[in-house]
Amino acid sequence: TGLDASPRVTPFVLPDLERIGATAWSPDGSRIATRGAGTALAIRTAETGAVIFQLNGHTGNITDIEWSADSTSLVTSSEDKTVRVWDLNDGAASQRLVLSGSGTANGAQGVAVSPDVTRVMAGDLNVQSVTIWDITDAGNAEIANLPGTPDNPTAASFTPDGHILANRGGGSVTEWDPASGAAVRSLEVDFNAMDVSDNAYMEEVTVSPDGDLVAYAVEDVVSVRDARTDAEIVHRSSGWFVLDLDWSPADEKLAVSTADGLTVVIDRDGQQLATLNAGDGYMAFASNFSPDGRLLAVATQLLDLAQPQDSRIQVWDWQAGDVVTTIQVDADDVEFDPTGTLLVSGGSFEPAGIWRVPSGEKVRTLTGVGGGIGAFAISPDGSTIAGGRFDGAISIWDTDTGSQRLVLTGHQDVVINVEISPDGASLLSSGFDGAVRVWAMDLDDLIAIAHNELTRGFTDDECRQYLQQEGCEAS
Numbered sequence: 001t002g003l004d005a006s007p008r009v010t011p012f013v014l015p016d017l018e019r020i021g022a023t024a025w026s027p028d029g030s031r032i033a034t035r036g037a038g039t040a041l042a043i044r045t046a047e048t049g050a051v052i053f054q055l056n057g058h059t060g061n062i063t064d065i066e067w068s069a070d071s072t073s074l075v076t077s078s079e080d081k082t083v084r085v086w087d088l089n090d091g092a093a094s095q096r097l098v099l100s101g102s103g104t105a106n107g108a109q110g111v112a113v114s115p116d117v118t119r120v121m122a123g124d125l126n127v128q129s130v131t132i133w134d135i136t137d138a139g140n141a142e143i144a145n146l147p148g149t150p151d152n153p154t155a156a157s158f159t160p161d162g163h164i165l166a167n168r169g170g171g172s173v174t175e176w177d178p179a180s181g182a183a184v185r186s187l188e189v190d191f192n193a194m195d196v197s198d199n200a201y202m203e204e205v206t207v208s209p210d211g212d213l214v215a216y217a218v219e220d221v222v223s224v225r226d227a228r229t230d231a232e233i234v235h236r237s238s239g240w241f242v243l244d245l246d247w248s249p250a251d252e253k254l255a256v257s258t259a260d261g262l263t264v265v266i267d268r269d270g271q272q273l274a275t276l277n278a279g280d281g282y283m284a285f286a287s288n289f290s291p292d293g294r295l296l297a298v299a300t301q302l303l304d305l306a307q308p309q310d311s312r313i314q315v316w317d318w319q320a321g322d323v324v325t326t327i328q329v330d331a332d333d334v335e336f337d338p339t340g341t342l343l344v345s346g347g348s349f350e351p352a353g354i355w356r357v358p359s360g361e362k363v364r365t366l367t368g369v370g371g372g373i374g375a376f377a378i379s380p381d382g383s384t385i386a387g388g389r390f391d392g393a394i395s396i397w398d399t400d401t402g403s404q405r406l407v408l409t410g411h412q413d414v415v416i417n418v419e420i421s422p423d424g425a426s427l428l429s430s431g432f433d434g435a436v437r438v439w440a441m442d443l444d445d446l447i448a449i450a451h452n453e454l455t456r457g458f459t460d461d462e463c464r465q466y467l468q469q470e471g472c473e474a475s
Contacts (some may be wrong), residue, residue: 022064026071031088033074035062041076043088053093057084068113075120077111083120146176146436155205155216156430158421159227164428165214166436167202173216178426178438187214187230194221195237204245208252213268215254217242222256224270234270238262244286250293255318257284263298265318274318286333290340295324295357297343299331313345315357325360329353332374337399338382346373352387354402366397368404377418377427379441386427388415394429394439411435 022035025046032044041062043053060080067074074086087094113120146156146166156166163184164176171189176182191200196219204217207227215234216223220241224234240260247254253273257263261278278284278300286299296318301311313327313334330347337344342363346352352366352373366385373395375388384405385397392411395404413432420427420441427439 024065024067024074026067027069028071030071033065033067035065035076039078041065043074043093053088055086055093055095057095058082064111066111066113073113075111075113083111085120146174146178146181146438153201153203153416153432154430154434154436155202156417156419156428156436157206158419158426158428159207160209160211160422162421162423162426164436164438165205165207166430167205169201171202171218173202173205187225189216189218189223189225191218194218194223196221203242206245206247208247208254208268209249210252213252215245215247217245217256220258222254224254224268233268234266236266236270238264243283246287246289248289248293249291250289253289253293255287255289255296257287257298259283259303261300263287263296263316265296274321276314276316276318276321278314285331288335290336290357291338292340294319295336295340297334297336297357299334299345299347301330301332311347313343313355315343315360324358327355327360329355330371333376335376335378337378338380342382342399344376344378344385346371346376346387348372348374348390352376352385352397354399364402366395366402366404368397368407369395374414375416375418377420379420380422380424384420384424384441386418386420386429388418388429388431390414392431392433394418394427408439410437 024033030046031052032046032049034042034044036042039058039060039062041055041058042051043055044051058076058078058080060078062076062078064077065074072087072089074088075083076086077083084095111120146164154167156164158164162178164178165173166176167173171191173187173189175184177184200219202216202218204215206215212227213233214225214227220239221237222234222242222245223232225232238256238258240258242256242258244257245254252268254266255263256266261282261284263276263284264272265274266272276296276298278298281303282300283303284298285301288297294317296316298314298316300314311330313329313331315324316322317324329345330350331345332347334343334345341357343355343357344352345355349371351370354363354366355361356363369389372390373387374390377386383399385399387395387397389395392409392413392415394408394415396406396408397404411429411431411433415429415431417430418427425441427441429439430436
């Protein structure tokens with residue numbers, strides 16, 4: 001029922017009230033947006049309730065509607081995993097944007113618009129997360145969503161200048177400028193020359209710290225190429241699947257970890273410098289050099305993955321061939337922090353944690369996720385940890401406290417790689433869904449937007465759900 005406090009206006013009843021699920025009155029009082037059953041969305045005159053426009057576009061149930069402060073735009077969220085921005089000007093209605101770049105794992109709900117109509121926020125229907133978009137011509141909180149190969153694992157890596165190399169299926173690799181979304185150049189890795197299977201895919205793409213070399217892993221083959229000419233410099237086959245590649249930041253050695261439990265360290269010319277053996281029955285699942293290049297942490301798992309209690313991290317003085325410390329923990333990935341004194345790890349069955357090196361002492365547990373994390377990245381200043389999850393989400397933690405600050409959703413399958421750009425401004429993620437996504441990493445700015453630039457404040461429940469905080473300051 002529409003009511004006016006003044007006696008000059010007669011109240012009215014919307015004729016199809018039984019089918020209306022929610023209403024939103026425009027701030028200037030002239031129009032009412034109504035959400036009906038399913039995808040029905042109507043704009044009505046506030047004087048009589050008569051329908052002015054029908055807005056069509058959503059393909060799933062509409063979960064929320066919100067007006068902009070100037071009454072010229074409407075934002076809607078839906079179970080179809082999109083947020084849509086509608087322009088309502090000069091007697092006409094049109095859809096301006098479909099915000100599906102960041103995606104949602106289970107549908108979107110709870111939308112809000114900044115007063116200057118430059119940003120839109122939406123929460124995920126089930127996963128505890130929030131996405132904020134810049135809806136001006138220049139922006140989006142998700143910086144880029146790069147083409148991949150649907151339903152095919154996609155390998156990707158930052159270059160030192162902030163570009164991205166991403167596999168697009170087979171041996172095709174594209175260099176992207178994430179700022180513009182433009183393809184800079186294409187490279188081609190000849191799978192036929194590698195003698196791999198017909199259904200092979202690129203397990204790893206990683207760029208050397210100086211940007212001169214690119215290393216690729218395809219099944220049991222490692223190919224190191226000149227980044228400028230694409231000429232192959234190193235070609236080696238181990239006979240076992242390559243599970244991880246990692247460049248040393250100090251002197252640019254390359255660690256090659258394989259399913260037979262060996263991690264081999266080679267130089268830029270392919271000369272083998274060390275062979276580290278995880279032990280009989282183990283796989284060398286992931287590896288990471290310390291910042292000074294002296295230590296190499298290797299996450300190992302038994303070939304029988306059903307026995308996570310026997311998984312462990314071995315920290316090697318790789319030049320001496322000695323194990324400095326062993327941490328008995330389920331680990332699918334391991335990363336040193338910039339100081340080289342801490343390790344972050346996580347796996348299928350246990351919460352992620354931070355460990356001190358060389359003592360192996362557990363410093364803290366990363367909160368919010370009980371397990372199912374297979375990829376990690378740490379910001380250049382060490383303050384932030386990103387974790388790619390098996391459910392397609394990405395958790396962002398504060399290193400000092402271990403608290404989960406944000407959850408980014410969008411991938412529709414396991415996130416297999418996360419990487420933070422050299423300047424710490426961007427986060428790259430890729431997954432089994434074939435998607436390559438680039439996210440803004442200025443979390444303080446994103447949270448400030450959520451607090452300060454919305455049409456209403458957060459409730460305490462919303463603070464707990466969206467911002468992972470117990471409460472919000474009164475606005």
